[in-house]
Amino acid sequence: MAFNFHQLHIFYTVAERGSFSAAAQALHMTQPAVTMQVQSLEDHFGTKLFHRTTKKIELSEAGHALMPFASQGIHLMRETDAVMSRFTDTLAGRLVLGASNTIGEYVLPRLLGPLGQRYPHMKVMLKVMNTTQILDEISRNQLDFGLIEAPVEHPDMTIKPVMQDELKLIVPGNHPLATQEIVQLSDMLTYPFVLREKGSGTRQVMEEELIRHHVDLSQIQTVMELGSTGAVKSAVEAGLGITILSPSSVKHEVALGLLKVLTIEGVSFQRQFYSIHLKSTLLTIPAVTFLQFVQEYEWV
Structure with missing residues (x-):
């Protein structure tokens, strides 16, 4: 009797997870069913695939x-x-994904409307959480995949770049720098800053680029560190300082003239957003289609 891909996938998951029970949990199967499929594969090849103790x-x-x-x-x-999902217009199913703060609150909402028009039967449940929580929920099979703002290393996860973003200098609409489109790095550093907390993806990208330009981070006059992009925006709008954020997070405030987006001459805070999912889990066609849509969407 010929073996099938399902058996091969189960074998791979057992090997990756290191136990039949862990593989069963990842595959949403019973442990006896996993064991039986591996034994069928061993019977087909006429040899043992695992040494069990x-x-x-x-x-x-x-x-x-x-x-x-x-x-x-x-x-x-x-x-x-991935290839065949491009030809599927009637995708149905429930997709559960996690996204870190900036992606979940300011980037993806722009995409969900067009996605819903393209695939009206696809139901998307989006959870906004930090990267640690996303990794935990993926490990426990609570999420199909996650979208995060900085790369991480995890032996059980597949991580791939899906889109780019560039942080910019954000100032109040009435700030002295607001009369300029391009500012000098040295001028920027003379003003107080309101920043995301240390360890956030936004803060990490900012600090790495400033260090690359030989800026001593102690030069930055940090008057406040806040745990969300929304809080940072409100503080900057109130005139407490300037900041570095993604322009996608301040579109509304810029349109109202409350904030202004500026470029720092010679400085580029480029960053990559990443998808992450379990190596041992095959992404569903809705998940593959969603990620394809993200990569092909015109974000401008």
Whole structure:
């Protein structure tokens, strides 16, 4: 009897997770069902794929030989889904994703309307949370995937760039710098700053670029550190300082003349947004389609 991709996927997940119980949880299957499918695969090849002990399982020599082919098969299936999803207009299903602050509150809302028009039967549930929470919920299979603002290293996760963003200098509409379109870095540093908290993706990108331009971070007159983009915007609008944020997060305030977006000459706060999901889990066609839509959407 021929083996099938489902069995290959189960084998790969067991190997990646290191146990039948963990694989069963990731695949939403019972442990006996996972064990049975692996045994069927072993019967097909006529050899053991795992060495089982009371404490752990390890790949056999045959299992090590099969792993690259299983990995290639899963990658090919994902690519197939990505290509064919472009031809599917009647996608249905529920998609649960997590997004970090800037992406979830200011970037994705612009996309959800056009996405809903294109795929009216796709139901998207968006959770806005920090990167640590996103990783935790993906690990527990509570999210299909996540969108985050800075790369992370995790042995069980696949991380891919999906879109770019550029941070800019944000000042109150009546600020002395607001009469200029392009400001000098040295001039910017003479004013007090309201910043996101240390460890946030926005703060990390800002500091790395300033260090690249030989700025001593102690030169920055930080008068306030806040835990959300919304709070930073309100503080800047109130005249408490200037900041570095994504222009996508201040479109409304700029349109009302409350804030202004400026460019710092010779300085570019470019950053990449990333998708993240479990290596052992195949993305659904709605998930693949969503990510494809994100990458192809005209953000200008």
